[in-house]
Amino acid sequence: MSVTIKSPREIELMRESCRILGEVYEQLVTYVKPGMSTKDIDIEGERLIRSYGCVPNFLNYEGYPASICVSVNDEVVHGIPRKDHIIKEGDIVSLDAGLIYKGYHSDAARTVAVGKISPEAQKLIDVTRQAFFEGIKYAKAGNHLYDISNAIDDYVTPFGYGIVRDLVGHGIGTSLHEEPQIPNFRQKRKGILLQPGMTLAIEPMINMGTWEVCWDDDDWTVVTADGSLSAHYENTILITEGEPEILTLGTMK
Ligand code: MF3
Ligand code: CO
Numbered sequence: 001m002s003v004t005i006k007s008p009r010e011i012e013l014m015r016e017s018c019r020i021l022g023e024v025y026e027q028l029v030t031y032v033k034p035g036m037s038t039k040d041i042d043i044e045g046e047r048l049i050r051s052y053g054c055v056p057n058f059l060n061y062e063g064y065p066a067s068i069c070v071s072v073n074d075e076v077v078h079g080i081p082r083k084d085h086i087i088k089e090g091d092i093v094s095l096d097a098g099l100i101y102k103g104y105h106s107d108a109a110r111t112v113a114v115g116k117i118s119p120e121a122q123k124l125i126d127v128t129r130q131a132f133f134e135g136i137k138y139a140k141a142g143n144h145l146y147d148i149s150n151a152i153d154d155y156v157t158p159f160g161y162g163i164v165r166d167l168v169g170h171g172i173g174t175s176l177h178e179e180p181q182i183p184n185f186r187q188k189r190k191g192i193l194l195q196p197g198m199t200l201a202i203e204p205m206i207n208m209g210t211w212e213v214c215w216d217d218d219d220w221t222v223v224t225a226d227g228s229l230s231a232h233y234e235n236t237i238l239i240t241e242g243e244p245e246i247l248t249l250g251t252m253k
Contacts, residue, residue, distance in 0.1 A: 003171055003179045005197035010104065011238060014173065014199050015247055017054070017101035018236050021108055022250025024048045024097065028068075032112050034089045038070040042081035045097055054099040057107070057176050064220060069096035069109075076164060076205050076213055076222040076230040077109075089115035092125060094232040098176060105176045107201040108248035109234035121229055124161065124208050128231035131156050131184070131204040139200070139237055139244040145180055145191030152204050153186040162211030164230070167222065169203045172236055185211075194239050199247070203234030 006014060024045065031044050046067035049056045056067035064078070071079030071094040072087060079094070087093055091114040098107035111125045134155040138147035156163055169182030180192055184204045207213075209228030216223060224230050238245040 001179060003192060003198060004173050005195060006173060006199055007197070010173070011197065013102050013104040014106070014236070014238065017099060017104040017106040018247030020052045020054055020101055021097065021099055021106040022248045024052070024099070025108060025110060025248070026250045028095060028097070029110055029112050032087070032093055032114060034087060034114050036087060037083050038072065038079065038081040038085040038087065039083045041070050041093075041095065042066045042068045045095070049097070049099045054101050057098040057100045057105050061176060067097070070094070071096070071221065071230070071232070073229055074224045074227050076207065076224060077167060077232055078220045078222050080218055080220050087114050090117055092117060092121050092229060092231065094230070096232060096234065103174055105172050105174070106236050106248055107172055107176060107234060108236060109203055109232045111231040111233065120208070124206065124229055125231045127156060127159050127161065128204055128206040129233040131206060132202055132233045132235065135184075135202055135204070136237060136244050136246070139194065139202070139239060141194055141196050141239055141241055143194050145182065145194060146187035146189060148202065149183045149185060149187050149191070152184045156204070156206055162207040162209055164205035164207060164213055165211055166213055167205055169201050169234070172199050172201045196239055196241050198239040199236060200239065201234055201236050203232065205230065205232045
């Protein structure tokens with residue numbers, strides 16, 4: 001299937017799906033506390049999503065066994081929640097979650113500091129978040145898709161961080177993953193022309209060390225190859241005639 005342009009009715013449904021996800025996040029990020037397990041976060045995230053009458057879209061996606069991805073420290077993404085994985089003060093925890101509202105998907109990610117963290121870890125979180133905002137400066141009708149990828153790379157690379165290459169952002173709508181794929185690193189081509197009505201999940205994943213990643217024995221959890229910390233920040237956005245609309249922001253930054 002090719003890149004979809006959402007109708008005004010579909011845009012309303014995407015907005016509502018994403019608005020609810022933004023509200024879920026506002027509650028979930030404050031729930032994260034030292035001493036709880038990554039499974040506790042999954043249970044609360046699923047409860048919140050269902051409390052809005054929505055369905056977690058990650059659950060059973062290609063066999064993924066939970067509703068929320070909870071990735072701690074050197075875990076990049078797709079961390080499977082576990083009762084025996086206890087988070088502690090100083091950890092950084094990447095949450096990735098999405099939901100389905102009336103058939104329309106939303107997707108967003110945040111990296112949360114557990115208690116007091118090192119200044120280096122905070123800088124990684126801040127740069128990863130800012131990378132998203134640098135990228136979407138170019139998310140405008142008439143620009144090309146890889147303008148976004150190149151802007152993210154240009155911003156992140158001077159920090160000496162590694163930009164994950166094995167996983168990318170994506171279109172989103174009646175499926176969690178639609179075309180196009182959206183790399184967070186420099187591209188040689190221009191990519192597709194951006195058009196109003198496209199909904200995209202833009203999600204830089206940034207490592208403090210090498211960009212290279214490995215897969216855990218569970219076949220899901222992605223970890224940095226060198227054991228360095230990793231951060232993730234993602235929102236679902238809408239391309240308009242003017243500035244992009246960030247649909248999953250809630251009232252938080
Ligand atoms: N948020 C992830 C993404 O952007 C999806 C997680 S995959 C799942 O692609 F299996 F956990 F659902
Ligand atoms: Co995504």
